[in-house]
Amino acid sequence: MTTVYIPTPLRRLTAGASKLEVEGSSVGELIQAVDAQHPGVAAKILDADGEVKRFINVFRNDDEIRSLEGLDTPVGERDRISIVPAMAGGAATA
Amino acid sequence: MTRELVLPYTLQRQIIDQSLAGKPEEICGIVRGRERQAAALVPSRNVAEERTINYLVEPSVLMQQFVFEDAGDSMVAIYHSHPESPAYPSATDAWTAAYPESVYLICSLEALQPVIRGFELLDIEADFDLTALKQQTSFHETRPGLFAWYRATGTPLPDALDRTRFPARDPFYVVWFQPDPAAEPEVRVVYIGEIRLKSH
Numbered sequence: 001m002t003t004v005y006i007p008t009p010l011r012r013l014t015a016g017a018s019k020l021e022v023e024g025s026s027v028g029e030l031i032q033a034v035d036a037q038h039p040g041v042a043a044k045i046l047d048a049d050g051e052v053k054r055f056i057n058v059f060r061n062d063d064e065i066r067s068l069e070g071l072d073t074p075v076g077e078r079d080r081i082s083i084v085p086a087m088a089g090g091a092a093t094a
Numbered sequence: 095m096t097r098e099l100v101l102p103y104t105l106q107r108q109i110i111d112q113s114l115a116g117k118p119e120e121i122c123g124i125v126r127g128r129e130r131q132a133a134a135l136v137p138s139r140n141v142a143e144e145r146t147i148n149y150l151v152e153p154s155v156l157m158q159q160f161v162f163e164d165a166g167d168s169m170v171a172i173y174h175s176h177p178e179s180p181a182y183p184s185a186t187d188a189w190t191a192a193y194p195e196s197v198y199l200i201c202s203l204e205a206l207q208p209v210i211r212g213f214e215l216l217d218i219e220a221d222f223d224l225t226a227l228k229q230q231t232s233f234h235e236t237r238p239g240l241f242a243w244y245r246a247t248g249t250p251l252p253d254a255l256d257r258t259r260f261p262a263r264d265p266f267y268v269v270w271f272q273p274d275p276a277a278e279p280e281v282r283v284v285y286i287g288e289i290r291l292k293s294h
Contacts, residue, residue, distance in 0.1 A: 005160045008169075008195045018163055055190070057153040064153060084156045087172055089187035090120065090148035091179040092236070 002075050004034055005082040006041075014038045027058060028071030030081055045083060055086040098290045099171060099197045099212050100131045106293065108135050110208045113175035113201040119145035120175050124155060125199070126162050127170035135173075148186070149174045171212065173199035180204055181211040185242030188267040188284035191215035197289045212289035218261050220283045224270060226254035239273035 001021040006014050014020065015038070022033035035042035047053050051071070058065045059082040065073045075081065105125070112121045112135075123137040138155040142148035151172065159169040172193060176184075181202035183191075191198065197212045230252040233243040247264045251257060265286050272279035 007159065007193075009192055018160075055192070057156075059153070059157055062154065062157075082157050082160055084153050084159075085192035086153065086190075087122075087124075087151040087156055087192055088142065088149060088190045089174060090142070090144075090184060090237075091146075091176045091186075092182075092184040 057084045120149040122149040122174040125171035171197040175201045185236040189269040214287040218283040
């Protein structure tokens with residue numbers, strides 16, 4: 001089992017759970033395993049093409065998975081997967 | 095009831111100092127705390143491309159929210175600066191708001207004295223006809239492909255946002271992203287609520 005950390009905006013889909021223990025051998029499998037328990041989570045993380053949305057970062061331990069093998073990034077039982085929505089914004093423009 | 099956040103003077107001073115040091119670029123970071131009491135800042139680099147008008151918190155800093163939670167704390171706030179605009183959420187801030195439980199702190203350097211204000215940015219679930227709203231309001235393109243209309247408190251509600259179907263909560267932004275005119279726009283309606291900041 002691998003621990004997946006769920007950010008606050010997605011917790012209304014996970015009955016308030018901030019972390020979940022799920023089984024899978026890759027990050028993509030873990031996301032689908034979370035979605036099987038809590039339908040709707042995958043749709044918040046993945047776009048229509050099945051890729052991680054631009055404004056979502058997924059980490060395996062301290063590494064963002066885009067710098068690894070994306071959703072195919074392998075995971076072990078001791079790994080920690082964190083789903084982190086980006087925080088951005090900016091000034092008003094004329 | 096107005097929500098509050100206790101933001102000690104020392105932390106306010108740190109946000110202002112970081113904002114002044116970063117000028118003309120925007121600065122940003124997150125705030126650790128517990129139960130509406132801010133305890134410490136975690137400054138971030140601004141990793142946006144155009145940093146004079148945008149901010150993007152380092153994802154590795156945002157990941158600290160889980161470290162806070164494992165220790166019984168939380169990310170009580172997210173802060174950024176507006177070097178040359180008011181301490182009020184922009185349409186871009188509304189569009190990108192991702193953490194409804196956190197207070198959005200904005201430090202404006204527009205006036206002689208820096209000002210920090212706090213806000214909650216909350217999605218309003220609403221069903222309406224965007225095409226009709228576009229015809230009835232004056233909206234502007236705030237970033238390439240990102241359009242916004244702001245409904246100030248007490249101003250008339252366009253017919254497209256019929257009161258019988260639209261939550262009576264204001265002020266709010268209607269923001270939509272349509273980089274390609276042929277594409278279906280993505281739409282958000284985001285309520286802006288002021289959070290009272292207390293120093294102790």
